[in-house]
Amino acid sequence: MIKCLLVEDQTLVRLGLANLLNLDSAINIEAQAEDGLQALALLAEHSFDIALLDMRMPNLDGLGVLQKMREKGDKTPVLIITTFEDCDVLVKALNLGARGYVLKDIELEELISAIKQVVAGERVLQSAVTDFLLKKQLSPQFCLTGKEQTVLQCLSLGMSNKVIAKKLDNSEGTIRNHVSQILAKLEVKDRTQAVIKAINQNLI
Amino acid sequence: MIKCLLVEDQTLVRLGLANLLNLDSAINIEAQAEDGLQALALLAEHSFDIALLDMRMPNLDGLGVLQKMREKGDKTPVLIITTFEDCDVLVKALNLGARGYVLKDIELEELISAIKQVVAGERVLQSAVTDFLLKKQLSPQFCLTGKEQTVLQCLSLGMSNKVIAKKLDNSEGTIRNHVSQILAKLEVKDRTQAVIKAINQNLI
DNA sequence: ACCGAGCTATGACAGATGTCACTGTTTTTA
DNA sequence: TAAAAACAGTGACATCTGTCATAGCTCGGT
Numbered sequence: 001m002i003k004c005l006l007v008e009d010q011t012l013v014r015l016g017l018a019n020l021l022n023l024d025s026a027i028n029i030e031a032q033a034e035d036g037l038q039a040l041a042l043l044a045e046h047s048f049d050i051a052l053l054d055m056r057m058p059n060l061d062g063l064g065v066l067q068k069m070r071e072k073g074d075k076t077p078v079l080i081i082t083t084f085e086d087c088d089v090l091v092k093a094l095n096l097g098a099r100g101y102v103l104k105d106i107e108l109e110e111l112i113s114a115i116k117q118v119v120a121g122e123r124v125l126q127s128a129v130t131d132f133l134l135k136k137q138l139s140p141q142f143c144l145t146g147k148e149q150t151v152l153q154c155l156s157l158g159m160s161n162k163v164i165a166k167k168l169d170n171s172e173g174t175i176r177n178h179v180s181q182i183l184a185k186l187e188v189k190d191r192t193q194a195v196i197k198a199i200n201q202n203l204i
Numbered sequence: 205m206i207k208c209l210l211v212e213d214q215t216l217v218r219l220g221l222a223n224l225l226n227l228d229s230a231i232n233i234e235a236q237a238e239d240g241l242q243a244l245a246l247l248a249e250h251s252f253d254i255a256l257l258d259m260r261m262p263n264l265d266g267l268g269v270l271q272k273m274r275e276k277g278d279k280t281p282v283l284i285i286t287t288f289e290d291c292d293v294l295v296k297a298l299n300l301g302a303r304g305y306v307l308k309d310i311e312l313e314e315l316i317s318a319i320k321q322v323v324a325g326e327r328v329l330q331s332a333v334t335d336f337l338l339k340k341q342l343s344p345q346f347c348l349t350g351k352e353q354t355v356l357q358c359l360s361l362g363m364s365n366k367v368i369a370k371k372l373d374n375s376e377g378t379i380r381n382h383v384s385q386i387l388a389k390l391e392v393k394d395r396t397q398a399v400i401k402a403i404n405q406n407l408i
Numbered sequence: 409a410c411c412g413a414g415c416t417a418t419g420a421c422a423g424a425t426g427t428c429a430c431t432g433t434t435t436t437t438a
Numbered sequence: 439t440a441a442a443a444a445c446a447g448t449g450a451c452a453t454c455t456g457t458c459a460t461a462g463c464t465c466g467g468t
Binding site for chain 1: 214217221308310311312315359360396397399403
Binding site for chain 3: 381
């Protein structure tokens with residue numbers, strides 16, 4: 001019997017998923033958390049065979065939970081279940097030792113088999129996810145540098161070049177150059193389109 | 205026994221929710237659809253006591269389904285279950301005759317009671333939703349006119365003033381004036397911030 | 409030691425953006 | 439009907455934005 005911790009903020013989704021998974025005789029949702037902090041508390045008190053983590057949560061998000069777990073030396077295998085294809089978050093999650101990363105539109109049987117695989121020590125990435133990752137990595141011209149990512153974040157907060165320059169302690173011209181680079185890499189024509197793309201693709 | 209149609213695109217959420225609701229002895233999920241078109245097909249073939257509609261879906265979204273239902277004279281009561289607080293969509297849904305509008309973070313018991321209320325002919329709006337609606341209506345200076353909403357939609361697609369002018373068959377100056385008005389009403393400084401706000405608050 | 413990549417910066421330029429004031433027309437509403 | 443909005447337009451203006459060429463610096467890898 002696989003002992004699972006399920007972490008998901010939306011009550012309906014959490015209860016529904018717990019029910020579905022419990023229908024499988026090999027799986028047992030032993031505890032549920034509705035945010036990252038609850039998840040950490042439960043992880044500290046009990047031991048689980050696997051933690052099913054949502055990414056977007058109040059208080060502490062999935063990445064935050066992973067980070068804290070690693071800091072504490074908690075080796076519980078983690079399967080990320082999220083709504084969005086997000087290259088950056090995916091990479092971060094894997095670097096933090098997540099054992100799997102699947103999208104919420106996965107079929108139930110696939111999810112169950114993913115859980116079993118992770119518990120068995122395998123690494124599970126949905127093909128949709130790996131495709132996405134490969135597409136990104138195979139096209140380095142679309143990869144933003146660290147500074148560019150920072151600037152893109154600022155753009156996504158609605159900052160002007162002048163404000164960004166002040167905040168990052170650069171000249172306005174430099175920021176303009178970075179923005180220009182970003183637009184080219186994202187293949188868009190202006191900052192507004194860049195922000196839209198960033199939000200839609202969760203690049204930020 | 206309440207005969208329900210459940211429409212939701214994410215398989216996990218749909219199955220989970222169906223399971224949960226079926227646990228209530230008065231409720232029976234008789235059919236499920238994973239997009240708007242399937243939903244319409246099912247509605248045409250069978251009769252239900254209530255349709256539980258997700259808003260965001262591929263092919264045809266919740267509003268589209270409602271619209272088609274009304275065109276066909278289908279009087280099946282509809283309860284909207286959505287992730288987002290969206291004043292505009294809420295108003296449109298209610299105008300199209302939706303009997304209830306609840307957020308996905310609702311508690312299970314509340315959802316069940318909402319379903320029963322809608323079937324009983326009542327109108328159900330979560331307090332979170334009505335608060336949101338009131339907040340908006342009490343501040344008319346923030347209400348966008350029809351034209352302004354149209355322009356804001358264009359902005360949210362990343363269009364320039366010139367492109368919008370051509371699309372809407374106006375002069376560029378007129379569009380500039382509309383944009384200026386929108387920025388004032390949304391209390392932001394430029395189109396990028398307007399788009400961010402529009403996306404975050406689902407004004408579009 | 410050298411190369412490439414990332415970061416910084418400048419200047420000049422064209423074009424886009426946003427504001428303001430002012431003028432109309434049409435539609436809604438009181 | 440009269441007032442109030444919404445809608446459409448113009449011209450002028452300051453500022454912001456994005457592009458391009460060019461150049462110096464630093465750092466990791468070969």
